[in-house]
Amino acid sequence: MKPIITVLNVSKTFRDSGEVLEVLKHINLEIHQGEFFVFVGPSGSGKSTLLRIMSKLEKEYDGTMTWEEGLSQKDMGFIFQQFALLPWLTVEENIALGLVGRGVSLLEQETIVRRELKQFNLEHFKDHRPRELSGGMRQRVGIARALATQPKIIFMDEPFSELDSFTARELKDELLAIWAERHLTIVMVTHIIEDAVELADRIAVLTSRPGMLEKVVSNRLPRPRKRRSEDFYTLEDELYKLIKP
Amino acid sequence: MSHRKTHSHIYQSRLHILTTLFVVVLPFLFLFFFSHVAHLESAHLLNDIRTSLVRLVIAYIIAVVFAWVSAVLFYKGKSALIALPIFDVLQSFPTFGLLPLATYAWGATDSTIIFFLVITIIWPLFFSIISSLKLVRRDWNEAVEIAGLKGFAYVRHFLFPVSLTGLITGSIIGLGEGWEALVGTEIIVGMHDGLGSFFITFSQNTSVTMFGIFGFLLLIFSINKLLWLPLLEWSHLKMEE
Numbered sequence: 461m462k463p464i465i466t467v468l469n470v471s472k473t474f475r476d477s478g479e480v481l482e483v484l485k486h487i488n489l490e491i492h493q494g495e496f497f498v499f500v501g502p503s504g505s506g507k508s509t510l511l512r513i514m515s516k517l518e519k520e521y522d523g524t525m526t527w528e529e530g531l532s533q534k535d536m537g538f539i540f541q542q543f544a545l546l547p548w549l550t551v552e553e554n555i556a557l558g559l560v561g562r563g564v565s566l567l568e569q570e571t572i573v574r575r576e577l578k579q580f581n582l583e584h585f586k587d588h589r590p591r592e593l594s595g596g597m598r599q600r601v602g603i604a605r606a607l608a609t610q611p612k613i614i615f616m617d618e619p620f621s622e623l624d625s626f627t628a629r630e631l632k633d634e635l636l637a638i639w640a641e642r643h644l645t646i647v648m649v650t651h652i653i654e655d656a657v658e659l660a661d662r663i664a665v666l667t668s669r670p671g672m673l674e675k676v677v678s679n680r681l682p683r684p685r686k687r688r689s690e691d692f693y694t695l696e697d698e699l700y701k702l703i704k705p
Numbered sequence: 706m707s708h709r710k711t712h713s714h715i716y717q718s719r720l721h722i723l724t725t726l727f728v729v730v731l732p733f734l735f736l737f738f739f740s741h742v743a744h745l746e747s748a749h750l751l752n753d754i755r756t757s758l759v760r761l762v763i764a765y766i767i768a769v770v771f772a773w774v775s776a777v778l779f780y781k782g783k784s785a786l787i788a789l790p791i792f793d794v795l796q797s798f799p800t801f802g803l804l805p806l807a808t809y810a811w812g813a814t815d816s817t818i819i820f821f822l823v824i825t826i827i828w829p830l831f832f833s834i835i836s837s838l839k840l841v842r843r844d845w846n847e848a849v850e851i852a853g854l855k856g857f858a859y860v861r862h863f864l865f866p867v868s869l870t871g872l873i874t875g876s877i878i879g880l881g882e883g884w885e886a887l888v889g890t891e892i893i894v895g896m897h898d899g900l901g902s903f904f905i906t907f908s909q910n911t912s913v914t915m916f917g918i919f920g921f922l923l924l925i926f927s928i929n930k931l932l933w934l935p936l937l938e939w940s941h942l943k944m945e946e
Contacts, residue, residue, distance in 0.1 A: 517850065533853065541844075544847065546866070557852040558853065
């Protein structure tokens, strides 16, 4: 498989008023096209920082990070832990945000937004503001917004950690279906090991601060994955052992 | 799926609308009553109020444009490190110190009053907008960056909405100071019209001056109640997550 993202010797240090905080050290990895890649690690291991470096939101770091040739910022979507919906915009306007930025015509915007509203069962809430929605529905809007621009790669920063378990379950199933249907590459950060085992093709384990790559584990469990199977638990145990707080 | 519906209407009930309408009518009722008691022509008094109000509105518009553009240019990055301490020193400068210079340049004219009002109103506006912009959540900024919003779309869908609460708060504070500066400057410069001129004319008549002050407060209260407070409430609701 072709690498869509290549990370070479990436390190990141935050400097604030004389204080130095090394969060990532010498990270090397490749993420392949169509892959569901997940980062796990203890708190403060720099998972989110690495995700932001790979999505080009964080621009200052040491080392090199490259995207496949021809891939641009327009081909990427991002799903945030706390949804990052703009509260002054309606559901419809939030979903259309990336289309506005890409200069898509109003007519086309309407068609795409309608499609995403339908996909995520948000049709009746299109004129609502984010404050009027539950957490699960807000994250649906966040996912719909990320998908509306038809990205090739999606970055997700702990997308299910703010949701109740039922909603998270529902969204994970929907996400897996969309991933397969739209041939996306997904890079996700999570602290929930079960989610990593359930969703990922490969799982990168980061050490505690400064985050270094402990191991990249291939997840060969057949899909759809059975969460109560012995193999599932075995892989979960392996990951727990690798993650040292 | 659960959801809650909230409304972003400025007026909450019929009673609220009626009270507001009463507050609109009140200053005018007072004005006619006051004109009768003080043996003044209502038209003359209305003209003074209008003249002062026009000066204040022009100064406010100029201050809003300058404050908003400066805040947007200097709220973050390296330019903020240099510009904000300079603006902080400038805003501490006593504005009345510039009044002789302005009077020397423009004489007792509208330009002098408007200039003085602009340098009074601009600072609360500027710093309130700056604080609104600085409080923007990091992930909102990131969402907008990923969306690729630029130019007018960036201003319309992001920059203006996030600065709105600061703009309104700054307007309330700035205009509060502006009213005081307006009357003070009109008196000091010796304008022949406007509220300052009114207070100078009746400075020997305590009861007329007292009525005038009361009417003046009523006018400010009405503008706050009718315009700024509903706008502030509306902007907070818009930003509520």
